[in-house]
Amino acid sequence: MGATSTKIGVVDDNGKVLDRAAVPTKGQTNINKFIDSIYDAAKKICAPHGGISSMEGIGVGAPNGNFYTGDIVNAANLPWKNQTVHFADLMSKKFNLRCLVTNDANTAAIGEMEYGAARGMNDFIMVTLGTGVGGGVVCGGKMVYGHDGFAGELGHLIVNRQDGRACGCGRKGCLETYCSATGVARSAKELLDTSKDKSLLRNLTTELTSKDVFDAAMQGDALAQKVFAFTGEILGEALADFIAFTSPEAIVLFGGLCEAGDLLMKPVKESMEKNVLSLWRGKVKLLRSQLPQSDAAIMGAASLIRNASRQ
Amino acid sequence: MGATSTKIGVVDDNGKVLDRAAVPTKGQTNINKFIDSIYDAAKKICAPHGGISSMEGIGVGAPNGNFYTGDIVNAANLPWKNQTVHFADLMSKKFNLRCLVTNDANTAAIGEMEYGAARGMNDFIMVTLGTGVGGGVVCGGKMVYGHDGFAGELGHLIVNRQDGRACGCGRKGCLETYCSATGVARSAKELLDTSKDKSLLRNLTTELTSKDVFDAAMQGDALAQKVFAFTGEILGEALADFIAFTSPEAIVLFGGLCEAGDLLMKPVKESMEKNVLSLWRGKVKLLRSQLPQSDAAIMGAASLIRNASRQ
Numbered sequence: 001m002g003a004t005s006t007k008i009g010v011v012d013d014n015g016k017v018l019d020r021a022a023v024p025t026k027g028q029t030n031i032n033k034f035i036d037s038i039y040d041a042a043k044k045i046c047a048p049h050g051g052i053s054s055m056e057g058i059g060v061g062a063p064n065g066n067f068y069t070g071d072i073v074n075a076a077n078l079p080w081k082n083q084t085v086h087f088a089d090l091m092s093k094k095f096n097l098r099c100l101v102t103n104d105a106n107t108a109a110i111g112e113m114e115y116g117a118a119r120g121m122n123d124f125i126m127v128t129l130g131t132g133v134g135g136g137v138v139c140g141g142k143m144v145y146g147h148d149g150f151a152g153e154l155g156h157l158i159v160n161r162q163d164g165r166a167c168g169c170g171r172k173g174c175l176e177t178y179c180s181a182t183g184v185a186r187s188a189k190e191l192l193d194t195s196k197d198k199s200l201l202r203n204l205t206t207e208l209t210s211k212d213v214f215d216a217a218m219q220g221d222a223l224a225q226k227v228f229a230f231t232g233e234i235l236g237e238a239l240a241d242f243i244a245f246t247s248p249e250a251i252v253l254f255g256g257l258c259e260a261g262d263l264l265m266k267p268v269k270e271s272m273e274k275n276v277l278s279l280w281r282g283k284v285k286l287l288r289s290q291l292p293q294s295d296a297a298i299m300g301a302a303s304l305i306r307n308a309s310r311q
Numbered sequence: 312m313g314a315t316s317t318k319i320g321v322v323d324d325n326g327k328v329l330d331r332a333a334v335p336t337k338g339q340t341n342i343n344k345f346i347d348s349i350y351d352a353a354k355k356i357c358a359p360h361g362g363i364s365s366m367e368g369i370g371v372g373a374p375n376g377n378f379y380t381g382d383i384v385n386a387a388n389l390p391w392k393n394q395t396v397h398f399a400d401l402m403s404k405k406f407n408l409r410c411l412v413t414n415d416a417n418t419a420a421i422g423e424m425e426y427g428a429a430r431g432m433n434d435f436i437m438v439t440l441g442t443g444v445g446g447g448v449v450c451g452g453k454m455v456y457g458h459d460g461f462a463g464e465l466g467h468l469i470v471n472r473q474d475g476r477a478c479g480c481g482r483k484g485c486l487e488t489y490c491s492a493t494g495v496a497r498s499a500k501e502l503l504d505t506s507k508d509k510s511l512l513r514n515l516t517t518e519l520t521s522k523d524v525f526d527a528a529m530q531g532d533a534l535a536q537k538v539f540a541f542t543g544e545i546l547g548e549a550l551a552d553f554i555a556f557t558s559p560e561a562i563v564l565f566g567g568l569c570e571a572g573d574l575l576m577k578p579v580k581e582s583m584e585k586n587v588l589s590l591w592r593g594k595v596k597l598l599r600s601q602l603p604q605s606d607a608a609i610m611g612a613a614s615l616i617r618n619a620s621r622q
Binding site: 245279280 | 432433434446448450451453455456457458459460461462463464465467468469470471472473480481482548551552553555556557558559560586588589590591594595
């Protein structure tokens with residue numbers, strides 16, 4: 001479930017997405033009507049596969065989704081922003097199926113464990129680098145939900161206490177103010193403002209995005225390359241701290257920013273190795289998601305059901 | 312097991328320490344002779360309780376103890392400092408009992424979960440404030456050992472990346488350079504050197520310790536009080552980050568520095584609440600260990616066996 005639309009898929013036991021649909025999320029202030037529209041779309045794509053009643057369950061990845069309660073709680077970018085929506089409950093009644101909910105970083109982690117880069121791993125950390133930065137922590141083969149279901153807010157660990165950037169959460173210096181797509185654009189703007197270096201980014205006529213920074217870097221733009229080096233350095237420092245916390249076998253990176261490939265991965269890896277406690281130097285894998293990007297969200301959500309039925 | 316001596320105890324099912332003994336650790340370069348001396352001491356204190364063969368197992372808390380392998384690995388302050396000692400294996404053979412090993416912060420955490428402040432909790436974080444700073448992370452009722460058995464090195468998360476203090480680990484700015492007993496003494500020395508403020512600590516004829524800082528603070532010494540406020544602020548900032556990681560029900564503090572009571576706990580609590588993501592503000596308990604200090608190490612080690620037999 002995203003702010004704009006909600007993707008729906010029929011997924012088989014092997015994680016293959018058999019059919020897809022989407023309904024708008026934006027403007028759906030009436031939650032029951034929203035669920036009706038999901039039901040109608042799901043019914044169509046389930047029909048060739050035995051119908052809704054033959055499905056094992058419904059997995060949902062939603063912003064601020066709580067695994068324990070099945071609620072979506074105060075999600076700033078959804079139509080019910082200051083409310084608690086009993087989403088799993090409502091879905092479960094409508095579909096007569098088990099419904100499990102968690103946030104999208106957690107579904108990404110479970111998806112990776114079931115079908116992707118973390119197959120066979122008991123201990124790993126997922127970091128999603130999108131508009132914001134999300135985290136999913138797996139320890140001993142289990143997703144860490146914490147006491148209240150909201151564990152893994154890795155984008156809100158503080159990486160700069162001295163003069164950190166203002167974050168949407170109201171605090172300063174959060175990881176996501178630097179290492180998200182938005183953070184990359186912010187770094188580029190700062191560098192353009194505080195230096196007189198030439199850059200292709202000075203010619204833009206639209207609002208600068210991380211994609212612009214990537215494109216410029218790939219064309220050899222030194223300032224844009226510097227932005228990725230800076231982003232990678234900060235992310236690597238943070239990952240080194242994450243390692244000391246739960247000692248994962250691997251850290252898996254996922255999300256739009258990973259499309260930058262080596263431009264990002266190389267400085268991240270260097271910084272992580274430079275900053276990690278010697279005990280772990282050269283021992284923790286840094287991986288990119290292995291789920292096909294177009295289906296990753298759906299596979300991740302579906303894996304919630306597969307994972308739960310195995311525990 | 313400490314650098315100076317190894318404490319041994321007979322512990323019943325309720326965590327009561329029935330009998331105690333100790334053997335020196337220092338100078339025991341021959342591991343087999345060391346284990347013989349532990350055996351002889353244990354035999355004596357087990358005799359009134361049915362003898363060694365009637366014990367359920369042996370729990371060991373040792374620096375750099377690895378739960379998965381039972382080894383003690385490169386422990387800088389033990390006589391086998393650059394070696395891997397197969398401690399659990401050797402003990403198990405000698406005693407003909409199951410032997411489990413982990414580091415002392417983890418035994419402290421399990422002890423607290425079985426007998427202390429964290430009874431009934433599934434998600435909490437233990438932070439030990441001694442000569443160094445150690446961590447034990449419990450998620451979903453299970454100790455987090457991580458991929459290699461060394462998870463929870465919370466004393467080595469970086470709290471100052473700008474001009475952090477040199478740490479024994481070779482890096483700079485680790486939490487334990489500020490919030491350990493050693494860190495407190497270091498802060499006091501820095502403040503004495505960089506200010507001209509009057510302080511009882513200027514009259515010391517011996518090497519300044521955290522205990523001196525505590526005593527002076529209790530006598531109203533403003534500089535010493537400032538040291539605890541500074542220590543608490545840094546620790547609170549770090550705990551706020553820990554909360555975002557695993558969303559614990561409580562953080563339990565343990566170790567010598569906690570003896571400072573409110574002098575430390577008050578600024579820690581204030582700083583933690585001020586710095587934590589609003590989602591958790593006012594919701595995570597900050598507790599002190601509830602194990603009797605003299606027996607805490609032995610109870611913690613014994614709880615390894617009790618905890619394992621329950622899983």
